[in-house]
Amino acid sequence: MTTKVITFMTQFEHVNDLIAAKESFEAAHPGVTIEITQATDNFESVRAYNSDNPPDLMDSGGWGLFKNKNMFVDLTSLVDAEAGLADDLQPGLMQIARMDGSLPALPVDVSIPLILIKKQLFDEAGIPYPHEGWTWSEFAELAGKLTLRNEEGVATQFGFATAPDIEMYEPFIMRNGGSYLSPDGKTAHGYIDSEATIEAFRSVIDLYRVQGGIRKPDEPSEAGELHQQFAMVFTFTWFVGGCIHHGIIDQYELLGLPQMPAGQPGNMLYMGGVGITQKSKEPELAWQFLRHYVLGRPERFAQSDTRTLPITRSLAEQSGMTSHPIWSHYLKELDHVRASGFYLSEKWNSSRQLINEDIKRMIVDGADLAQTLKSWTRFA
């Protein structure tokens, strides 16, 4: 019997699920071998694509790889050919996956942020838990009140936990009607420096400088790890999945992000993708494996070590996620996701750490916020 080999180049190091998919697919398709190879990053993936032996399938933890023109098969017709599939795909994330007019990959590793409330720390402070629909000012006040410092001024508990990173602030900017970039990602003029963006950004920086509710970069801390003395945590599904896995999720309540003054819904999204390369000699077979790997096997989302969200409604339904108290909340939030700056512009993405250095200056040194944001127009 002739063996057909489908090569899959992955950038993920946690490959247990990929290996499980390979094994179950090979069992169901005698004569087919899925050969998994690794790449460190998009650079190596592109080199592999340009080599004499290009892979059939490639994944990436972000979307930048799939912005390479003429490298991946547009999956639109394959999706449309499957009865009901197009309607089954989560529309929120698919609008981002299709942002360039084609569908170069199926999303994987999908995650979005919400806020975990650590009940014990609220109880100890005698503060009632906040509720859905809470406002930014309520949230900011809580962040300040729930930050505790010892006599040396070192925080033993922080009201809120998030990273000093441009991407982490983006949901709040979106919810205030602002954005970093134009919808086509071609300019930041009129977006990063808009009033709505500046106002929301100032609110976030004030959390560090005015309310003192977030740990500043390099600030000494005795608050421990993220699951310890942090009253509210800006958290993606990965951390929540970890809390479920380790049996500590009952210590928390999950809440949506606070309402900004503009009162708009909106959230960011992280996702990677898997695409079929245009050089694949077996695109049909590659599609079959892709379907199996990404769209099949609902049981993997029902396990206690689930960390990400499924990309179809049927997977969410069949895995029981839609009725899960935590996961259902995340699934609903998928309806409000928008493309973040790093999906829209590779230049913006490349400049991320330069921008973060400016953020650090804003937080630590009080660098002028409006001027700094205006200066970031050069990064798009």
Place this chain on the structure above:
Amino acid sequence: MHGAQGQHAANQPNNLAKNTHDRELVERAQLGDTEAFGELIAAHRDKARQWAERMTQDPHMADDIVQDALIRAFLHLGSLTDSTRFLPWLHKIIRNQAAMRLRRGGPYRHEQPFTAFESVKRSSPKSGFAKGAASSNSSSVNWDDLDSILHHLSKGGRQAASVGESVHDDPAEQLLRKEMFETIHVLLHCLNRKERQIFEAYFFKQCSPETIAEMYETTTGTVYTYLHRSRRKLREAHNVNVYFQGLQPIRGGSVMTRKKQIHLPPWSREQMAANSLVDRVAQLLAALDDPRPMAQLMGLSGFAFRMKISNRTTYADGLYIYDWRQVIPQFLAKLGYEATILCGQLSGMPVPLLGAAERFPVVFPIEESVLPFIRKYIDQGMPLLYFDTLAERPYVHEWSLVYGYDDEQRVIHLTDRMSAQGKTLRYDDVTDNPLRFLVGIDGKQTNHPESTTLQANLNALHFAVQYARQGCSYSPTTVYLSYSSGLAAYERWIGFMHKDAGVMPNRYGMSQLSLVYGEAKRQAAQYLRESFIEGEPMRLLLLGAEAYDQAAEAFEQISARMPFGSSQSISASPQTELLAACSTDLSTARDFEAAAISYIEKALLLWETERI
């Protein structure tokens, strides 16, 4: 109240608001906001012209002066320390420009001002940096004249600034404007530090020779000498070297092409170090008639003692994750050389080694940003360090030496680990290298401590201990990229070998890591043996050397199991039994390296105690 006085009083709040607005514009412009600069200039252009006309009594010359002054203001707004003093600062620039123009005894007697080129119509609406610009573009640039070159480079900025127009919709103009600063920076690289400081102070900060003389505690005559010499060097270095991509270089209107290759000393495969950075520095020094033993280079640079592993899996990228902009010049400084770096990352294409490149400026794939830098050093007989992202397989990317260029063929000549005779890369490949990093040697330092001194070696040993115990001081800020270094790297690596680790060890990375780190341990042993201290501390170092040899042997076991560059699938997952054997080897290497570090620690302690 008198009418005029009343008017004056009524204007005061307006003036105050205007001054505040000006200050805001200046501060925004200083942060890189070209629109703010445009607005600023639109507000004050008439006034600037009035000043210039009053000074020169010549409306045409006044226009030229204003144009030149605005370019200089645009280029060097960052040097204006008091943002409330924009108008006096601009006035000073205008005055200096006018004085310079009047001193010449008439328009353009010796030099053409920037605006003299305004009348020359370009056939392409895009400026000179745009790829494929028509040849007539270059005819408007006089490469014998620095002002002409600066004019050419700053055209986009002037267009934006002088009319306050919004040009950000034009990608070509936007690109040119953003690239301008970098390119001018490249132009000035042919000057040494002092020359550059004085040149910039005079031309860009508009300081008088007297002021500069005070600043540098010298005489005005010396300042003039520096300026004269700088201008000559700039002309010599650039008048034939900066040209449009796709066109022949122009000099005085005639076509002239150039090429040059530096002869590199032979470098056999046996000489070659697995650490490509140190290896390339070794051949570079040999080319400069300053050969050094590899163990000395590995030891002094610290690469004999560095070991870093990705926290994701056994990818090879840990080999390259350190602060390039700091580590490489420091290494060269220890060897007594001053160096200049050209670095950046391109957007819109995958950049390798993000952990090292993440804070490099985002630059554009423009030939003039890279090739003049290469030509400059090659013309001086200096090969350049170059990070080659098109390294021949099985390598992915490696350090190389650029040792020649050929304008006619539009290629550079460089070394490649897989090609003894070297190779060529097209200018386009160099321009499009997503991770731009070049290092040029400017010359020997004066009064630098000899690298073989006892103190230099003691510092290297202290580094070895600190790195092993505390790990690398550099770490990327990108959240999903983290690394373990020093002795902790062993634990991380061994963890990946465990069958329940949940991650797939990267076979390619394993083979390269074991090859490079194994050889590094050998070099560490050799470095310790090259006795530079005496007595009991030396005996301890020799014991350390033995331990490093044992660690190297363990790595060589891994290399034997997973030879680098073998023909098998380079990324296939290694088998479980193989990983178990590698885990044992790594544990052995860890124990011996830990012992070696303890010996070094004791040797240093004893040495320093004996000398108190």
